[in-house]
Structures are given as structure tokens and as C-alpha cells.
Amino acid sequence: MTKPAILWFRQDLRLADNPALTDAIENEKAVVPVYIYAPEEDDGWPPGSATKWWLHHSLQALSDELEEHNSYLVIRSGDSLAQLQTIIKRTGADTLLFNKRYEPEAHEIEEKITAKLSKSGIIVRSFNGSLMREPGLIRNKEGKSFKVFTAYWRNCLAANQPRQPLPAPKSIKTFKDRPESIALEQLALEPKIKWAKGISEAWQPGSKGVHKSLKHLTESVIHDYGDSRNRPDQNGVSRFSPHLHFGEVSPNMIWHVVSEALRTTSSAKTKTNASIYLKEIGWREFAYDLLVNFPYSTNEPLYEDYANFPFLKDAHALKAWQKGLTGYPMVDAGMRELWHTGWMHNRVRMIVGSFLVKDLLLPWQVGAKWFWDTLVDADLASNTMGWQWVAGCGADAAPYFRIFNPISQGAKFDPDGKYVRKWVPELAKVPTKYIHSPWLASKDELRQAGVELGKDYPLPIVDHAFARTRALAALKEAKSKI
Numbered sequence: 001m002t003k004p005a006i007l008w009f010r011q012d013l014r015l016a017d018n019p020a021l022t023d024a025i026e027n028e029k030a031v032v033p034v035y036i037y038a039p040e041e042d043d044g045w046p047p048g049s050a051t052k053w054w055l056h057h058s059l060q061a062l063s064d065e066l067e068e069h070n071s072y073l074v075i076r077s078g079d080s081l082a083q084l085q086t087i088i089k090r091t092g093a094d095t096l097l098f099n100k101r102y103e104p105e106a107h108e109i110e111e112k113i114t115a116k117l118s119k120s121g122i123i124v125r126s127f128n129g130s131l132m133r134e135p136g137l138i139r140n141k142e143g144k145s146f147k148v149f150t151a152y153w154r155n156c157l158a159a160n161q162p163r164q165p166l167p168a169p170k171s172i173k174t175f176k177d178r179p180e181s182i183a184l185e186q187l188a189l190e191p192k193i194k195w196a197k198g199i200s201e202a203w204q205p206g207s208k209g210v211h212k213s214l215k216h217l218t219e220s221v222i223h224d225y226g227d228s229r230n231r232p233d234q235n236g237v238s239r240f241s242p243h244l245h246f247g248e249v250s251p252n253m254i255w256h257v258v259s260e261a262l263r264t265t266s267s268a269k270t271k272t273n274a275s276i277y278l279k280e281i282g283w284r285e286f287a288y289d290l291l292v293n294f295p296y297s298t299n300e301p302l303y304e305d306y307a308n309f310p311f312l313k314d315a316h317a318l319k320a321w322q323k324g325l326t327g328y329p330m331v332d333a334g335m336r337e338l339w340h341t342g343w344m345h346n347r348v349r350m351i352v353g354s355f356l357v358k359d360l361l362l363p364w365q366v367g368a369k370w371f372w373d374t375l376v377d378a379d380l381a382s383n384t385m386g387w388q389w390v391a392g393c394g395a396d397a398a399p400y401f402r403i404f405n406p407i408s409q410g411a412k413f414d415p416d417g418k419y420v421r422k423w424v425p426e427l428a429k430v431p432t433k434y435i436h437s438p439w440l441a442s443k444d445e446l447r448q449a450g451v452e453l454g455k456d457y458p459l460p461i462v463d464h465a466f467a468r469t470r471a472l473a474a475l476k477e478a479k480s481k482i
């Protein structure tokens with residue numbers, strides 16, 4: 001009897017377009033599907049609460065799908081190498097197959113495991129299942145990596161097309177003598193208190209959720225993405241980010257679905273919008289390129305000019321930001337959407353991020369940590385790039401003096417206040433004219449809307465004009481120390 005292969009699931013919790021699984025099928029190997037929960041192998045960024053919730057449900061969905069294929073999922077926790085060695089001993093497996101992770105430490109651990117097991121005679125094959133291109137491949141003429149997206153993306157488009165997705169397996173040859181597995185519940189990923197109700201109402205992890213998002217993408221999003229992607233009051237984005245993070249869908253699958261729509265549509269508008277969407281997927285690739293090339297950027301500014309920035313320590317302000325009680329409706333709506341659903345619209349991520357760093361002068365790392373704990377799509381590459389961008393110290397950074405104004409951003413991207421009214425219901429009856437700056441309404445107008453500022457809803461925690469001047473002065477001070 002030929003020996004089985006261990007199929008080690010990483011951040012690729014899917015069966016379709018799974019290069020490691022396809023390799024097993026092509027080589028007619030029986031597989032032992034395994035997932036190992038190893039939070040201490042996560043680059044010092046162990047999974048946050050929202051991530052854990054998603055992981056629980058994603059593993060459940062994967063396990064169900066494997067069972068539909070007369071297979072199973074072995075769940076273990078602890079040191080990955082030790083667990084793999086135990087399973088190899090137990091099953092007699094001679095091969096390890098997996099799709100790589102690209103976070104620096106997680107990748108380093110994979111390399112160590114590969115070296116150690118290869119030395120003991122195990123065949124180890126690893127694949128790229130989560131990015132369209134291996135990070136580090138796209139370089140400029142001097143052979144250096146890019147720090148600017150537009151140049152990076154131009155070079156990506158000039159390179160080969162991303163590979164075609166691999167078909168989902170019809171059947172999976174599985175090693176019959178299933179090794180011991182712990183129950184999913186033993187990982188204790190779900191919160192003990194009923195904190196995740198809003199998240200579970202908003203999301204469906206696993207391939208069923210992926211299909212819903214794909215439908216929304218092709219039937220709606222790509223026809224108007226250029227305009228609606230900036231509108232948190234509309235349903236104009238694909239909400240693929242958590243599915244992509246956990247590898248329930250691959251970027252190649254999305255790329256080819258959208259490319260096909262772009263190729264076959266006769267609508268010039270759809271063609272334009274589909275191209276814009278493809279470029280956004282490119283930002284995710286760019287984030288991984290940056291993470292691999294500049295691993296220190298998860299904690300330190302990409303550009304060291306910003307290392308001396310005189311940030312403040314203000315626990316009260318931080319709490320107000322986290323709870324959505326800053327007195328700026330657009331900021332508060334975003335922070336409450338995040339808490340309630342584990343996700344926030346990209347435009348609003350930029351607004352709340354700018355507010356934390358520039359209006360409150362709190363370190364971007366503090367914001368990144370809060371997002372890490374509360375986002376269902378928390379991703380080391382994209383979160384790092386997003387926060388560095390917002391703070392003005394990262395790739396393609398907006399100049400520091402470009403400070404988002406939460407009032408005018410609200411008026412532009414939530415013109416009727418629909419988004420604010422949904423997430424800050426105490427302002428639901430405030431006239432549209434004042435929805436992004438309720439303190440400008442008269443006492444009478446507020447009374448009619450049923451709001452008393454300072455009681456039902458806070459007064460602004462800081463004056464934006466003052467905060468802007470203060471932020472510019474702080475930058476000048478930091479620059480003078482270089």
C-alpha cells in the first residue's frame with residue numbers, strides 16, 4: 001500500500017483552487033487532512049477575538065465539506081512540528097503538502113519544518129495558494145522592491161497573468177485510519193460572552209459565504225465599483241476580505257471571474273469598473289510584498305523619519321475612540337460598525353484612522369492593535385499597510401499635512417447621513433444639514449431630534465481645527481529631530 005500524504009491546512013481553508021490538494025490528487029496520494037492551531041507561531045500577533053470567531057466557523061465549514069467528500073479534518077493544537085511528527089509516526093505518511101503563509105515568522109517556521117522533515121526522509125512540497133504572485137518577485141530595474149503602488153502594479157500587469165484557478169475536487173482519496181483529533185470546541189475560539197451576535201448575523205464563513213460574495217460581486221459590485229466603493233451608505237463593495245484572509249477563496253479565483261466579466265461585457269462602464277476592482281485586489285498583493293520586504297513595518301514606521309513623532313498617551317481619548325464616543329458622528333459610526341460586525345468600510349477605516357493618529361495624536365500602532373482584535377479580516381499585511389498609510393509614514397503615503405476632516409468626509413461620502421443614522425441611532429432624527437456636525441444645530445433643532453449633546457451623545461472630544469494645527473506642529477517637531 002502506498003504511504004499517505006499529510007495535507008496541512010494553513011490559511012487556505014478551502015477545497016477549490018487548492019494547489020496542495022491538487023498535488024495529492026495528481027499523484028494519487030491518500031491524504032490525512034490536518035489543521036494545527038498554533039497561535040504562538042503567528043509573528044507575535046496571535047489571533048484576535050474576531051479572528052478566532054471566524055476561524056471557528058471556517059474550520060467547521062471546512063470539516064463539513066471534507067465530510068461531504070467522505071473525508072475528515074484532524075484538528076490539533078500546539079507546536080506545529082511536534083504535531084506533524086506525531087501524525088507522521090501514527091499514519092506512516094511519507095509526504096507533507098501545504099500552501100505557504102507569507103507572514104515572516106510563520107514562513108520561517110515552515111522553512112524550519114521543511115528542513116527538519118526533509119532530513120528525516122519526508123518529501124515536503126509547498127505551494128503558493130494565497131497570492132497571485134510570490135512576494136518579492138516584482139522588482140524595479142535596479143532589482144529593488146517597490147515602495148510605491150502605482151509602479152508596483154504597472155509591473156504586475158506587464159508580467160504574466162495570474163494562473164488559472166484549479167478545479168474543486170470531485171472526490172478526495174483519504175487515509176482511512178483517521179488519527180486522533182481534538183474537538184473544534186476544545187480550541188475555545190468562540191467568545192464566552194454573547195459578544196459575537198452582530199458578527200454572526202453579518203457573516204457566513206466558508207464556501208457558502210464565498211458564493212454569496214461572488215454573486216454580489218458579479219451581479220452588482222463590478223458594474224458601479226468606481227463610484228460606490230467610497231460610499232459606506234451603499235452596498236457597493238464585495239466584502240471578500242475575511243474570506244480572502246482565511247483562504248476560503250483565492251485571489252486567482254476572484255481575478256479570473258472579474259477578468260471574464262471584463263472580457264465578455266459590452267458595457268464600457270462595467271469594463272472600467274471591473275478594471276478598478278482588479279486594481280484593488282492588487283493592493284492586497286502589494287501589502288504582502290511590503291510585509292515580506294520590510295518585516296519591521298508591523299511595529300515601526302516604514303520611513304524612519306517618523307520614528308520620533310511626539311505621540312500622546314491618553315487612555316480616556318483612546319477609550320472614546322474605541323467605543324465610538326468621540327462626538328464626531330462619522331468616526332463613531334465606523335467604530336460601532338466595527339464592534340458590531342467585525343468589519344468596517346475602507347473609506348471609514350481611513351477616516352477613523354486619521355482621527356486617531358492626527359486629531360487625537362495617538363500612535364498608529366495602538367489603532368492597528370485594536371483593529372487586530374476586532375476585525376474579522378485582520379491581516380498582518382493589509383492592516384500594517386493601511387495604518388502606515390493613514391499615519392503618513394508608509395508606502396504611497398499621503399503627505400502628513402493631508403489630514404482627513406471627519407465632517408467634510410462625512411458630508412461627501414454619506415451625504416444623507418444614512419450610514420451615521422444606522423450606527424449612531426441616537427442621532428437618527430437630526431436634520432441632514434447637521435448630521436455630521438450636530439453641535440452646530442440650535443438647541444431647538446436638537447430638542448426636536450430628541451438629542452441633548454453631552455448627555456445622549458458626546459460633544460466633540462477635540463476641536464478638529466485645533467487638532468489639525470497641533471498635528472502639523474508635532475510633525476515639524478519630529479522632523480527637526482532628524
Ligand SMILES: Cc1cc2nc3c(=O)[nH]c(=O)nc-3n(C[C@H](O)[C@H](O)[C@H](O)COP(=O)(O)OP(=O)(O)OC[C@H]3O[C@@H](n4cnc5c(N)ncnc54)[C@H](O)[C@@H]3O)c2cc1C
Nearest residue numbers: 237238239240241280281284346349377378379382383386
Ligand atoms: C487603517 C486600515 C486598516 C486595514 N486593515 C485591513 C486588514 O486588517 N485586512 C484587510 O483585508 N484589509 C484591511 N484594510 C484594507 C481595506 O479596508 C479592506 O481590505 C476592505 O475594506 C475590505 O472590504 P471589501 O472586501 O469589501 O473590499 P473591496 O473594496 O470589495 O476590495 C476587494 C478586495 O481588495 C483588497 N483590498 C481593497 N482595498 C485594499 C487596501 N486598501 N489594502 C489592502 N487590500 C485591499 C481586499 O482584499 C478586498 O477584499 C485596511 C485599511 C485601512 C485604511
